[in-house]
Amino acid sequence: MKKRIIYILLAGIATLAGKKVLDHKKKEAQVDHLNKYCGTWSFTDTSQTHHELTIHSDYSFWLDDRSLGTLLVEVTSEKLIVRDQYGFYLTFSYNDMLLYDEANDSAYLLSKKS
Structure with missing residues (x-):
């Protein structure tokens, strides 16, 4: 009987430890998605007007040094979606290096500044 209780306790501890490790890895993966x-x-x-878009680690978008008042909607390795202060969505497609602006129904080719 004592052995059974010990096995049950060990199984419970192992399950909790595994869940903790998986949760931590998911969090790290999300941070990695945003960092790029x-x-x-x-x-x-x-x-033909040149613009600079700055994306900060707090999910805020700044266009030509003005905040767009964005709210994070979704971030994956392929895309970052935010909603601006007027309710329109901005979608950054990383694979295509495109920024889609729902307000203008336009897509812009992005290049990273060094």
Whole structure:
């Protein structure tokens, strides 16, 4: 009987430890997804005006040194989606290096500034 209780306790502890490790790895993966989006990106709009988009680690987007008042919607290794202060979505597709702006229904080719 004592052995059975010990086995049950050990199994419970192992399960909790495994869950803790998996949760930590998921958190690290999400941080890694965001880190590649952080930095300053440049693009040219349809009227040939040059812009700089800065993405900070707190998910905030700044366009030409002005905050867009963004709220994080989703971040994966392929895309980062935020909603701006007016309710429109901005989608950064990392694989294509495109920023889609729902407000203008336009996509812009991004290049990372060093």
